[in-house]
Amino acid sequence: MSTVEHLTGEYQKFVQDLSGDWPSALTERRRQAIERFGEIGFPSRRAEQWRFINLNPITETTFRLPESFNGFGAAELEPYVYDGCHQIVLVNGRFVAEHSRLGDLPEGVIVASLATAAAEHAELVERYVGRFAKFDDHPFVALNTAFLRDGAFIYVPKGVVVEEPINLICLGLPEAEPVAFYPRNLIVAEESAQVTVVEQYASLGDGSYMTSPVTEVAAGANAVIDHYKLQRESTEAIHMATFQIHQQRDSNVSSHSISWGGGLVRNDVNAVLDGEGCESTLNGLYMVEGEQQIDNHMRVDHAMPNCDSHELYKGILEGRARAVFNGLIHVHKDAQKTDAKQTNRNLLLSKEALVNSHPQLEIFADDVKCTHGSTTGHLDDVAVFYLRSRGIGEEAARSLLTYAFAADIVERIKVGAVRRELEEFLFRRLPRGEVVRQAV
Amino acid sequence: MTMLEIKNLHVRVEDQEIIKGLDLTVNPGEVHAVMGPNGSGKSTLAQVLAGKDEYEVTEGEVRYKGEELLELAPEERAREGLFLAFQYPVEIPGVSNVYFLKAALNAIRKHRGQEEMDAMDFLSYVREKMSVVKMDESLLNRPVNEGFSGGEKKRNEIFHLSVLDPTLAVLDETDSGLDIDALKIVADGVNSLRSPDRAFVVITHYQRLLNYIVPDKVHAMIDGRIVESGGKELAHELEEKGYAWLEERVAAGEAASAPSS
Incomplete structure (x- = not known):
């Protein structure tokens, strides 16, 4: 049985096992997603968006859904806890109430597990979850949507500022057999709201597993969202993530993606600047060694005029590590006065490390300022x-x-x-x- | 004991011989100026002394305080009290000037069997040194040379020199490109560091610096050799006459054996 068939079979078990009260739109979306996954399967090495990354560790493994876990001590969590933060803990994609700490939140702010939010705030979940991250041609978004069950749900209503960062700790707990899980996170800041989110990925012990999260970010008009991702899983872990940003006018979103863990890591970061006056800052730092592979795929869509985007991704590679950077800035016809900058710099500390870097511009407007650049070199x-x-x-x-x-x-x-x-x-x-x- | 003794030094870079039999002796307390036209090998000499590894010494020897200098790694030379002020100081983002100096000084102190300086002692020590080169305090906390003007970078080199307290300081065109105020500050810094135990080799393209740092000896370097040595008056002579007369003499094949004046 192929991995694709196996996962489709797992889906049937998953749906039967699924408890709770889910909005029917999500149930339908899951079904469409697994169907789509069955059609597209995993990409071949020839697929343009997946060149240079070796997916064999995924396609050659039979991933099961995680068992329910038996808990762990505060000491194991300690390295990921930051003082002065609200805290949500997920283990193998499932919310863990006893380790989460939500403190005093301003009125109207919702910080909850997605499963809870689906029952208590069905209308919001239906409105936002799956609205921006498209699964049509992305196998891992399709899998995540098919197996959508839990994650973090962060909602900040109009005009509200959440002062303390929200620390989302996503832990992988290996089991005897390789498991795969699919955290689904949503961060919404309505008009003029502001929130800072830290999203961490780490492993509780060695052993192979795959985490394939999707985080959707919706910034309303004039909203400010700062996001930090720290990916430091064990080198036996596989991490296939999509971070999907949607910005309305005058919003300001910054994302910093820091990655040093994982054996095979893919980060898709997509931003759609869908109103005038948006600012989008997408920075990243990856540091890999040994046999680690990391692939950062970025796409910024300038759909409206007068928006700025800045991307700076830096990589440090040692050993036989490989990195891919693929960045596309797509400036739509109406997006005049776009100011977009994209830079990828790589530092190679060994002779065997390898980088494939492809910054790209697609410009359909005629009054824009767009630059891109890529360098790869050794220490001076x-x-x-x-x-x-x-x-x-x-x-x-x-x-x-x-x-x-x-x-x-x-x-x-x-x-x-x-x-x-x-x-x-x-x-x-x-x-x-x-x-x-x-x-x- | 002699501070620095260079005998018949020959240096290659890739396939080209740059230094072709250079002799130089420097005693403690002395300031030597090495002057010469572009391409004469002045900067190569400075880099070879500091230990840059792409230069290949094919012949000759260099003794520093009686020890074989060329055997030592660059950091070992620094820890033994050799300092090179770079012609083009390097910018190092993210590494604070003052903390970097603390790490450098402590590496040197450790090598000498001295105790490492703690943060408090180091700060008061550094403040005292800063006044020597009239360094603005803000340059202390900025990353090493990052965003510094040309003059600030050169001044920072002299600041590093004063903090690391070497016994032999080589200044590679530290005066080039400086306005007169910056030049005076650099020169005052060097003058204040002159001492009977310390020697300087000042490499320069322009005589102007030597109005402010008065050397004990001046050497003219042409085509990889020192072809003329004298007192400070030689610098004035070179300023007036240029190097053509020396280059002609070298071309005529008499340079190596010519008696000095």
């Missing part, structure tokens, strides 16, 4: 020599310059806990990190 010998000439050892000099390469992404992270997390990771990962720690 002159800079290494400069640091060594001050008494810094070679290894520490190289680490300092590697840190320096990542620094502009680090500095853009406004949530202190996330910034420190990334800094600490870099100090741990970089050889002679104690010198780096001292020097920054």
